[in-house]
Each structure stands twice: as structure tokens, then as C-alpha cells.
Amino acid sequence: MLKVKDLYFSYHQQPSYVFEGLNLTIHRGDYISIVGENGCGKSTLLRLILGFLTPTQGSITMETKNIRYVSQKNDFSHSGFPITVREILNSYRKLLHIKDPNEVNRVLELTHMTFAADKLIGQLSGGQAQRISIARSLIGEPDLIILDEPSTGVDAKSQESMYALLKQLNTDRGITILSVEHNLDAALTNSTKIFHLSHGNGHLCTPEQYAHEILHHTGKECSCHV
Numbered sequence: 001m002l003k004v005k006d007l008y009f010s011y012h013q014q015p016s017y018v019f020e021g022l023n024l025t026i027h028r029g030d031y032i033s034i035v036g037e038n039g040c041g042k043s044t045l046l047r048l049i050l051g052f053l054t055p056t057q058g059s060i061t062m063e064t065k066n067i068r069y070v071s072q073k074n075d076f077s078h079s080g081f082p083i084t085v086r087e088i089l090n091s092y093r094k095l096l097h098i099k100d101p102n103e104v105n106r107v108l109e110l111t112h113m114t115f116a117a118d119k120l121i122g123q124l125s126g127g128q129a130q131r132i133s134i135a136r137s138l139i140g141e142p143d144l145i146i147l148d149e150p151s152t153g154v155d156a157k158s159q160e161s162m163y164a165l166l167k168q169l170n171t172d173r174g175i176t177i178l179s180v181e182h183n184l185d186a187a188l189t190n191s192t193k194i195f196h197l198s199h200g201n202g203h204l205c206t207p208e209q210y211a212h213e214i215l216h217h218t219g220k221e222c223s224c225h226v
């Protein structure tokens with residue numbers, strides 16, 4: 001579905017490369033978490049895949065244009081603007097030229113947020129606002145959703161249900177998920193594969209293999225169950 005091949009990238013006027021010969025293949029139905037230390041290039045990789053940045057060398061090819069992006073901080077959780085959840089989702093539906101007005105109800109049901117349809121967006125909790133971000137990303141039935149640290153600003157209990165939702169969208173609806181994760185437990189528990197970025201390159205492994213790597217490097221077992 002998406003192939004990153006021999007990717008080199010450096011920001012303007014920066015002498016060093018963020019990526020040097022990076023390869024990544026994403027198949028339909030994958031749930032891939034991108035992990036790595038601060039500054040290793042996780043967000044840069046997302047920006048390259050989304051087309052906001054251009055590779056210095058190498059290529060990124062994809063078989064779909066039906067991609068959605070859920071940003072790290074959703075843009076309406078602290079909004080004082082008097083607009084309801086339904087109005088926001090409806091305006092996005094119209095923006096995408098989707099004629100069926102029932103599309104909004106569909107994504108609200110999928111994210112178990114029907115109860116909040118007529119609430120003002122500014123009244124939602126961090127977790128609820130994030131679910132609405134995900135609901136918005138589902139308008140038009142995308143086949144790939146890209147998320148940047150989706151648990152940012154979401155309390156622990158809501159994180160659990162948010163990851164359960166992402167997992168459900170992946171397994172039940174076949175939506176491919178690519179998510180930058182600082183939450184290692186969530187990455188290990190939910191992903192089908194982990195992409196570990198380090199020193200300008202990355203490797204893909206199973207959650208079990210990654211848990212093993214963590215144990216090997218830190219001597220600490222992860223609290224999650226893989």
C-alpha cells in the first residue's frame with residue numbers, strides 16, 4: 001500500500017541527514033507504530049509520507065490517496081467557538097463533497113460518540129475530543145489513517161478506550177494504521193508491527209521482537225502483554 005525506498009532527507013541548511021537510506025513497506029491491514037528517541041525523525045517521516053516535505057533522495061510511493069491524518073493536538077479541544085460536534089463533522093463532510101448526510105451519524109456510531117453529537121465542541125474532555133478527531137478522520141471511509149502521538153492530552157482511562165477503538169477499526173474494518181507512539185505499552189499491545197527509528201534508519205519488527213529488544217537493552221520487562 002505504501003513504500004518508502006532508499007529515503008534520504010535533510011532539512012534546508014542542515015549539514016546532517018535525518019534519514020540515510022530508509023526503507024519501509026506498509027501492507028493493507030497493518031497497524032504500525034513508529035517508535036524511537038526524541039529527535040530521531042518520527043514526525044519528519046510522517047510529514048514526508050503526507051507530502052508536506054520532499055525527499056532529498058529516494059522515493060515514497062502509495063497505492064491510495066484516501067489517507068487521513070490525526071494530528072498530535074486536536075485543533076478543537078480548547079475551542080471556545082460555539083459550534084457543535086455534528087456541525088463540525090458536517091462541515092468536514094461537505095468539504096470532502098460527500099453527499100450522504102448520514103455519513104456523520106455513521107462515524108459517530110463507529111467511534112461510540114453519538115451521545116455527544118449536539119454538544120459544543122469546547123465542552124468535550126481531552127479523550128472525547130480525540131475520539132471526535134478520529135471520527136472526523138473516518139469521514140469518506142479512508143483506507144489509511146496516520147496519527148501523531150494520539151494519546152497526547154488524553155487521560156489513562158480514555159487512552160485505553162481510544163486504543164481499543166483504533167484496534168477495532170484496524171481489525172474489524174481493515175483500516176491500515178500508522179501511528180507515531182511515545183506510549184510503548186500501547187505500541188506493543190495494539191500494533192501488528194513496530195517500526196523502530198534510530199540513527200537515520202529504521203527497522204520493522206514484531207511487537208514480540210521489540211519487547212525482546214527493550215528487555216535486552218534495559219534489562220527491564222515491559223508491563224504490557226504481547
Ligand SMILES: Nc1ncnc2c1ncn2[C@@H]1O[C@H](COP(=O)(O)OP(=O)(O)OP(=O)(O)O)[C@@H](O)[C@H]1O
Nearest residue numbers: 011012014018036037038039040041042043044045
Ligand atoms: N523544521 C525543521 N527545520 C530544521 N530541523 C528540523 C525541523 N524539524 C525537525 N528538525 C530536526 O530534525 C530532526 C528530527 O525531528 P523530528 O521532530 O522529526 O523528531 P521526532 O522523533 O518526531 O522528535 P520527538 O520525539 O521529540 O517529537 C531533529 O534533529 C530536529 O531538530
